[in-house]
Amino acid sequence: MRASLLGFCLSVLITGAASAQSDPLPAWNDGAAKKAILELVKTTTDKASPNFVPPGERFATFDEDGTTWVEHPMYTEVVFSLDRVVALAPMHPEWKDQAPFKAVLEGDKAAMAKISKDELMKIIAVTHTGVTDEEFDKITKDWIAKARDHRWKRPYTELAYQPMLEVMQYLRANGFRTYIVTGGTQPFVRAFAQQAYGIPPEQIIGTAVKTRFDTTRTGNAIMLDPKLLLNNNYAGKAEDISLFLGRRPTIAFGNTEGDKQMLEYTTGGRGARLGLLVLHDDDKREYAYGPAQGLPETKVGAFTQALYDDAKKNGWPVISMKNDWNRVFAWDEK
């Protein structure tokens, strides 16, 4: 008994030692992006390095849509909002004659394709407010547990990119705290980020509405109001990182123009810093889109040629999904 326990312990130790030497990023092919990540972690965690960053000061920020999970052909939160319009319709009989709700309720794809940005904001406002933060959390958790994407028929949380999950784990194992910094709303992403990425609610920075402490409810509550407090896109990402962290990240990942300022802010700091951009160029395993390199333009993921040029100029590695990732999803065949 004791001998077998000892044997077990030894095998655990040996396995542990072996895995410590093995590749921490197995879904990544060797290339400039992988090399840059490994080198950044090495130089910032080595006490003898001039770039050493104390553990409490190691922060990594990730855009979500298109960076840590699929955003094409429609942001997951937009799908949620449209489903929620349908769910709320019985309480809003007037919607059946009102744009943009009419199009959504009738499932009129041609009319839905014409929904303007302002109309979309109207949809997001009515579907994300008028409830408490705790109620909205439950609404989102219920939805994400049941909803399936149209292509793979899987829960959206399974559309997280395996290489990015590996990077998050690798960074956390090296004393980094991982944050999502998303243009999506903070209460939405908070509801599933622990499950999808192992990232807790307090490490989600997102677009946020004003709230109101309501003491008339049993046990009191935080009401979500339809007024914008933080627009966590473009410069807002840098500003909100300062608001939440009080300092620049060491490493940041994005995929669009809306992430550019986060990468500029990150790499504008002293010492070793790294910004990286995901390029969607894999139409077989995922999608290929964005003006950079002549890929088709879409409503999501504006990886413009200007951003591509910025990446070159600033030394931000561009992650080619096609070439840099040997696996896109955890459930992909290798």
Place this chain on the structure above:
Amino acid sequence: MRASLLGFCLSVLITGAASAQSDPLPAWNDGAAKKAILELVKTTTDKASPNFVPPGERFATFDEDGTTWVEHPMYTEVVFSLDRVVALAPMHPEWKDQAPFKAVLEGDKAAMAKISKDELMKIIAVTHTGVTDEEFDKITKDWIAKARDHRWKRPYTELAYQPMLEVMQYLRANGFRTYIVTGGTQPFVRAFAQQAYGIPPEQIIGTAVKTRFDTTRTGNAIMLDPKLLLNNNYAGKAEDISLFLGRRPTIAFGNTEGDKQMLEYTTGGRGARLGLLVLHDDDKREYAYGPAQGLPETKVGAFTQALYDDAKKNGWPVISMKNDWNRVFAWDEK
């Protein structure tokens, strides 16, 4: 050599074991407040308890002024602001004829006592904005290293209450994350909270101004602008805790009407929760003030009779500095 090393290790182990059994809150006298804190920690960290809270979900929030350090007769940040008016005066020759700056520059105490709340806001705006967050951090660090309080002639960071430092350490040792939730400004408190309380910048929630990502500066920067983004007082404390943490704290400490909503929000949640209020009733070792129990009224620390009644009604222990604390400061004689 080896024997002495072994002896050293043994003595460390023995000392460690002894201190694990000793009182984690030695500056606290036995009483309702100390008992409530110990019981809250016991019931939320015991896996067999129905009130068990997983480690990642244990949050403790502390008001700062009057709760974790001295606020009388003037908030430290107001002292900083007045000093900064003097420092900035050469760049603002017009101030010598302008209220409220004239009174400050002339050190006219009678006129300064009459400075209105709006005028104070004006002073805070000009002394806290127009610089980057990194510049403001340095300005505050430089000031706090040199400034001394008028009564004890000590750095303000030494005016932290020893019993509250013990509570913070005790909570952290039990898997809680400790946050400052202050009406003071976030960039100000961030500059010294690590040194004063062992609390890092990302765990400071405070009053915040709007910022602007400025790419024209070398390496870019976050500019502090003179527009209010978060007023972290009263209901704002509950709302901002939701914004930063996405959930209710398990335990919260305050000392005024401005902390009431934070305590309501904390204790409004399910499971075991605790709110506590510090009462300044020790005119020998610190100060005695606030309308509760007939103490003199002041500009700081409005511990009203209504708040006192609320505490009774809600079961929030009131911490009497005089009776509950056998030591106020780390440097106090016992």
